[in-house]
Amino acid sequence: MSLAVLLNDYTLQNVVMGALLLGAISGVLGSFAVLRKQSLLGDALSHAALPGVCLGFIIAGSREMGSIMAGALGSGAGAALMVLLLTRYSRLKTDAALGIVLSTSFALGVVLLTFIQSMNNASQGGLDSFLFGQAAATLRSDLVVMAAVTALALTLVALLWKEFKLVCFDPGFARALGMPVLLLEVILTVMIALAVVVGLQMVGVVLMAAMVIAPAVAARQWSPRLEVMVPLSAAFGMAAGVCGALVSTLGRGLATGPLIIISVSVFVIASLMLAPRRGLLWEAVSRLRRRLRHQQLLTTLHRLALAHGDSHFRSEQGLLDGYHGTHTRSAMKRLAQRGLVARHERYWMLTDAGHEEAANILARMEGRVT
Amino acid sequence: MSDHLHEPELALHVEDLTVSYHGKPVLWDIDFDIPPGVMAAIVGPNGAGKSTLIKSVLGLIPPIAGHVTLFGRPYRAQRRRVGYVPQRSSVDWDFPTTALDVVTMGLYGRLGWLRWPGRKERRSAMEALEMVGMQDFAGRQISQLSGGQQQRVFLARALVQNADIYFLDEPMAGVDATTERAIVNILRRLRDEGKTVIVVHHDLQTVRTYFDWLLILNVRVVAQGSVESTYTADNLRSAYGGQIALLDSEAFISRAGSEGRESGHDEAVDTGADRADAAGADVRERTS
Known part of the structure; x- marks a missing residue:
């Protein structure tokens, strides 16, 4: 297949656009998560999205993107709130709280998933694809939602850039300056849940964590400044997305989502090895x-x-x-x-x-x- | 806001402050005052609550009782007049940013929402870096600075806040002698300009030479006042107990005393008191 034919392929166009959007939002927000030492947050939020996806399906009665995304966002935000409450009011440390919330909500999600499958509802088709994503099934209407979510997140980051930067670097000083640190942290967390929502269709909830962490880790290796790291991280995410999408066209039945994750992992390994100053x-x-x-x-x-x-x-x-x-x-x-x-x-x-x-x-x- | 000022002639006024952590009191019924224009040290053994005291004054840790005023008003109303240097170890120095960038952060509060720092902010930040002798490192990634240089960057970030009262949490911890001297000189200059400088300090031996006001803390206030009236063997022993062998020898106390006198310390205190009065009058004018 020549490149021109490829570019005219409707499905591939959708997949590439979806991958670009996912790369941009997860690269940008992942940078802040990694710098706040909350790499696991992406993991917890994406697993926590599964019960929301199932609930969205049950309520809407069909595989309708809007309600599924809303469900994923809701349960992701709920999980994040759980983590926050657990670390505040119990003696659990963040990693333990994340681990508990991650596994509990994922178990709940799988229970709901099997329950739906036992209902024998014809429209459930491919609901389990949210586990590992099904990029080829991306519709133009899905893309519109993903683009809106990405635009919202990127706009917020641009507007609140210096606040997010200071909250990640020195939250104590930020509070002394009078910044609403808790609110800013909540916004950052909710936006990571948004990135997970964008990635549902593309890479699925299981592999989404890698999409949040990997581009940021790779970008950090190359850049000594946040102003460079964040765009670079977005670029890595987008490049990995396109790579994965193109490679998956090489053979029949190659899953796009896992290929995107493998591409981004290659970026990480290369960066860990070769980057000036920080590379091995x-x-x-x-x-x-x-x-x-x-x-x-x-x-x-x-x-x-x-x-x-x-x-x-x-x-x-x-x-x-x-x-x-x-x-x-x-x-x-x-x-x-x-x-x-x-x-x-x-x-x-x-x-x-x-x-x-x-x-x-x-x-x-x-x-x-x- | 009402114009009623509570103890406006004091740079810092703390009343009945109690802070607890998991049900255990870290600070108990703290009452203390610091007049304007002094360089004050807060000393005490490990776990005495020194950092907690600063943090609760700055509203970072909520107290369960008590109140704090700065120049007669609560902290919220006086934020712009306060400069803060947290402990160097409280942040991750591998964060991707430069020295100049960190200093610019001191201006974020003044900039307000939605605005990015511009040329003017960078110029002020550069001036602050020059004051601490770090102008050549402006573009350096902060992880490549030595501990002393990082501490100076933190100090510059507080200087750029152009405050009336400065809180520093262990600024001399783990820095080399040159940096310590540079920091002390800058703090003295601030005091000489009539600003109030409050430092959590860990090195008892230098208290007499560096500071003119002292708060000895061990969960409760052990003693407070001018250094020469407060820095006594009895006070230190009741704060530190048997924790420091050095303190058991009267020789240490008297030796520290004579060192202070040799370096012209007493004159420094006298002029400091004069300045305090002048600054106090100045403050009253401004706030009334």
Whole structure:
């Protein structure tokens, strides 16, 4: 199938647009959740959406998107409120409260789901698709609802940007400034429930948590500023959505939702490995450089001691800095922690262990050169 | 709001304040006053409720009894006149933001809803960073700052609030000697401008050299007043009990005393008191 044909495919258009919307809203709101150390909140809210979906179906009597979304939003918000009350008024910590609410509401959802299936209602068809999503069944009318919800959430974030930022960074200071911190936190939480609602059709309640957490985690690796991280997170979410949608067209019966999640996971893994400063690769390189610096300092001190024929020869910090053309104080401190150098007022000198280590290093280097 | 002022000549007035946590009192029946224009320390053993006291004054922890006024009015009405430096460890320094950005947050309260900080706000934030000697680190990600530098950024965020009364929660905890000196100098300058500075402090040895007003706390108020009348062996012992071996030696107390005198501490207190009067008169004019 050529690209042009693909782009004209009505179902694919819907899926791609849905994926873009989902990526945008979950990327933006996920950033705030991750920074508030509430990554699990997305998980709890999405599982809590299931009983709401079922209730929406029972009340509407059919698989009607509006009532199902309202149900999901209602039960998600209820679950969030439960978590808040549990952490406030019991001795439960947030993680325990989230875990309890998550599993209880999901169990309730599955009970309701099996109950509906036993009713033998013809219109129930595909209700269990909300577990893992069924992107191909997305309708234009669903897209309109998803777009409205996304637009609402993004507008709120833009309007309340500095308030959300401060509440995530330093809620105590925000309250001292007179900001209604509790209200702002409730708004953030409800908006994550909105993102879950948008993702219901696309990836389903089980995998939705990944959509909230993953783009934000990946974006955090690359950007030192919230103003960059949030748009980047949205971009990652949207790109993963489109990737998943396109890959699913490659074969018959490939599920779009799980493919979107796999795509976003690839972004996360790549970011954890490669990102400058925070990536594992970067850390490995800088650890290597630190080791080389340590070796240089040891051999410098060793050679100076040899040249002066005094194994307790003392070198000043400034001299070491000048010789190596960089600040060496922190490296010297680390060497001191390892017991290889000792400090005497402003001076550094090698310990016996330090001399031994330096001699070993020199021997190894000469062995390699000659 | 009524124009009735309660104890307007005091920068901070706390009456019958009681705070409890899970049914246990953390602060019990606290009464204390701080005149304007002083640099005051709040000291006490671990768990004495020092941070809790500051937080409940700022409305962050609801008291179960008592009331607080700043320059005669409750905190809600005086928010704009208060600068606050929380404990450095209370936030996650891995948050994706820059030093300048953190300082700008001090202006968020003044900006009001829906407005984004602009050039003017960034300029004020930059000036505050210059005051703490951190202008070269403005664009630096905050996780890459040392502990002392982070503390200075926090101080700059309070400076940009341009307040009349400052609350600092352990600003000297875990910072190097240079930063501690820089912080003390800035706080002294604030006091010399007639502002009131209230610091939760952990290092008894420096109380006499840094501060001119003292509140010794251990759930209840143990003693309060000018440093030379309050910083006595008896008061410290009744607050700390046997917790600090240092205090058991009279030598420590008297040595600390003579150190304070050597560094010209007494004169500092005298002028501080003069300033307090002047500032008090100034405040009365403004609030009446």
